[in-house]
Amino acid sequence: MKLIKTILSLVLFFAAISFSMAQSLIKIGDNEGVTLGPQLEYYVDSTNSLAIEDVQSLSFERSNAKILNLENLSFDAWVRFDLERQTEEEIYLTLDNALLEELVVYIISDGVVTNHFEGSFLKPFKNRLIQSENFQFKLPIASGSRSSIYLKVHSKFPLLLPIEVSTYKVFSQNNQEHNLFWGLYAGTILFAFLYNLFVYFSIREKRYLYYLLYILGSVIFYMGLQGYSFQFLWPNHPILNIRLGFLICITNIIITVFTMNFLRITKKQKVIYYIGVGTIIAYGLISIMNFTPAYPVGLGLAQLLSLITCIYFIVVAVISYFRGIQSAKYYLIGWSIFLVLVVVYILTLNGVISGNFFTTHSIFIGHMSEVLLLSFALADQINILKKENEQNQKKIIAQLEENEKLQLKVNLELEEKVLQRTAEVVKQKNEAEYQRKRSDELLLNILPAETAEELKNTGKAKAKLISEVTVIFADIQDFTHLSESMSPSDLVKEINECFSAFDKIMGKYNVEKIKTIGDSYMAAGGLPVPNQTHARDVVKAGLEIQEYLASYKERKLANGESPFEMRIGIHTGPVVAGIVGIKKFAYDIWGDTVNLASRMESSGEIGRVNISEATYNYVKEDFKCTYRGKIEAKNKGMIDMYFVERL
Structure with a gap:
């Protein structure tokens, strides 16, 4: 009998040793974090009825994967691991699966079972111990002690369980990296959404x-x-x-x-x-x-x-x-x-x-x-829309011509049969007016009123030569480098802030904004209605833009940010002005004057207003200008240039 007891004792002893060796003890020291995978053990409760007291004595399976993946599981799953705290820092548990219908966390220390948390994604978000999109907990385990952690999980979604235990410092760092990825994701999607929203409002x-x-x-x-x-x-x-x-x-x-x-x-x-x-x-x-x-x-x-x-x-x-x-x-x-x-x-x-x-x-x-x-x-596909727009324009013109013929027919019938067929003629006239109104409304949706009127009267919109116009170009220095150091949303915000200020300045001096081309801003004075002060007005606007940018630079540098800096070029001469576009027409200008104004900008300096000799001859009595000499301009040869000094 003694021999049998001795053998049983030895069997139980070695079984206990084997069991303890099978369980990996996770030790957390200062500034440490452990992603649990092979250290985890799991048990699938096919009855969905076991309690913590039941599962402690059961045999768990060891996970062999870096991240425990129980796939599509319709039963409760129990996950366990042993943890020893070897630091005075607080330690945290993160379960990176937001789609859990049930999550219960038990902590067993010195044989005492504590129900640390019960929750799921079916309970209000405010019930979570830490307000995070994932399930995160501070583990109340005393320094130097060992505890067993049991997790009961259930989900009708795929049961992928990335689990990590870490000290507070590592926990915070991991959360920052996690949020950085999702910030990049959200920023990318937001940029695409805003870009397409802008295009939608532009072309409908x-x-x-x-x-x-x-x-x-x-x-x-x-x-x-x-x-x-x-x-x-x-x-x-x-x-x-x-x-x-x-x-x-x-x-x-x-x-x-x-x-x-x-x-x-x-x-x-x-x-x-x-x-x-x-x-x-x-x-x-x-x-x-x-x-x-x-x-x-x-x-x-x-x-x-x-x-x-x-x-x-x-x-x-x-x-x-x-x-x-x-x-x-x-x-x-x-x-x-x-x-x-x-x-x-x-x-x-x-x-x-x-x-x-x-x-x-x-x-x-x-x-x-x-x-x-x-x-x-x-x-x-914008190019495709352009072709479709041209076809629609032809249809509109054809409709206008048809309406004019119908109107002429109605008028003739009114003159010849006003006494006999009054009711019929009125009906036809009303129908013609209705059709004309519909055509006018459709035309005004894609053309300015004056251009639409010209199109109706002549059947086309002609470009016009304006003999004296002053064109201004402003371009951001080193835009490519700046754009690489800024997020898309911040870049758009900065450009919008500057160009909105330029718009106000142009309005102040009666200068017509033509368009923006990437990081360039283009405007002109003396059109669409010619005037005698266009050169002076444009130079004043250019000086005020540089004053604005100087103030803007001081503000940005004070905040430790990189500011936009610009060159400004101005030239005076003749241009051809008209309308272009793909869905809603845009007013634009063409001619060598535009090219020379661009060369004035590219040949200028940051913070200065560079003008051609043609513009100088218009404003020399009103502004102090510094002659720069003849300067090589791309594809234009040597050109006399002047810097306009601030008054």
Whole structure:
């Protein structure tokens, strides 16, 4: 009997040693952080009924992956690890999965079980211990002691569990890097959205509206996958978190409609047209499932159909490119990159590819690339819109001519039959007036009133030669270097601030702004109505711009920021003025005077107003000018130039 007891004791002793050796102890010292993967153990509760007291005695499986991935799991999962605190710093646990329907955190220290946290994405955001889009906790473990951490998790979304334990310093640094990536993502999408919004308001083309709606819907969905939508958009309505499948469906309906419009898929292309229509209908049906208890199935179907839709877009882009739609190449590249990265993401969620920062963020990187490339594709189609606009203009002129003929007919009938057919003539006249009004309103939508009147009266709008005009050019120095050191939104903000100030100055001196060309600003005095003070007015405006930029520079330097600095050039001479454009016409000027004004700018110096001899002869009695001598101007030879001194 003693022998049997001795053998049993030895077996239990070695079993305990083996069990303790199987469990990896995680030690956290000063300024340390550990990404848990192989150190984790997990147990799948197929009954969905086990409590913490039950699972402590069960045998857990060891994770072999860098990031624990339990894929699509319909049961509760228990995850555990042992932790020893070897620092006086506070330690934190981060679980980088925002889509958990249930999360319970237990801490076992000296045999005492503490329920540290219970929560999920189905509870109000304010209930979280740390207000973060992910689940983050401060672990109340005494310095020098060991504790066992148990996590009970459940989700109908793929169960990818990146877990990290770190001291406060590393925790803060990781959060900054995490937020830096998402700041880059948000900035890229915001830039694409604002750019296309500006284009939409400029040309009122509906495909831009579809694309804007797609960007808006997709960014809410992708930010929803990371918990940002919950944190910032609907923190008090957690039920919306399980409606992400509905958002996928609506977003894909919009992008499918956009694709068919952008690539000009009509009923003539029967197969791909009806596949597109069928896809839209399928998304509509799946979206309804997301409001039923079967929403996990709807989510899975939405994800699967999204992958098929990507392939459909690529096939359609190839077909459209060979049909002669050149801008389809950007569409093809964008969706091909997106498809590859989506496949990487899906394979990661399903455990085929090991999880790391790139693979778990690949879908978001792909989305950024796809959004930017589709923006290029839309910009490429502006040339197509120009041709369509020219055709529309011809139709408008033809309609005007037809209306004039109809009006003449009505007037003749009124003179001949005023007594016999008064009622009929009045009816015809009213109809003619209605048609003319419609044509006038349509014409005024794309032309200025004076140009529209000229077009109606003569059938065309003529360019005009103005013999004396003073043209000013202003250009930002070293713009390429400055743009590389600034975010897109800050760059646009700075340019807008400066050019808005220039607009006010031009208005003050009765100088007509012509256009901006990238980082250049162009204006002219003496048009569209000629005057005798154009040279003096433009020089005053140029000096005031430099005064404004000097003040602006002091302000920026005081704030430790890099300011814009500009050269300004002015030349006087004849120009041809008229209208150009693609959707709404723009007033513009042409001629050698414009080229010489540009050479004055490029031959000038930062902070100075450089004028030609032609302009000098107009303003020499009003301003103090310094002769610079003959200076080589590109393609213009040696030209006399002067600096205008500030009074």
